[in-house]
Amino acid sequence: MNMIITTELIKEIRQQGIIATLRKAGRKFDCVECPKPIEAGTYYYQIYHTGSGVDAHPQRVHGDEIGKFFAEHDENGCRQVFPLR
Numbered sequence: 001m002n003m004i005i006t007t008e009l010i011k012e013i014r015q016q017g018i019i020a021t022l023r024k025a026g027r028k029f030d031c032v033e034c035p036k037p038i039e040a041g042t043y044y045y046q047i048y049h050t051g052s053g054v055d056a057h058p059q060r061v062h063g064d065e066i067g068k069f070f071a072e073h074d075e076n077g078c079r080q081v082f083p084l085r
């Protein structure tokens with residue numbers, strides 16, 4: 001069986017009331033999905049909930065954790081699963 005595995009990250013994902021934009025970290029950030037920091041120079045997703053205001057603070061996750069982030073939020077962008085820290 002052949003499987004196509006892509007490591008390419010999608011630039012923008014709009015789903016479940018969430019807009020996730022791929023960005024390159026200019027400095028170190030905290031990740032909301034895991035205890036490890038998002039290191040400067042690496043790619044991460046900046047996440048806004050569509051219901052939030054323009055001055056809302058974004059959430060950030062490592063690039064490879066965006067699937068996990070969506071899996072843990074419902075269609076309104078509310079977290080359903082709380083990660084253990």
Ligand SMILES: [Zn+2]
Binds near residue numbers: 031033034035
């Ligand atoms: Zn992470």
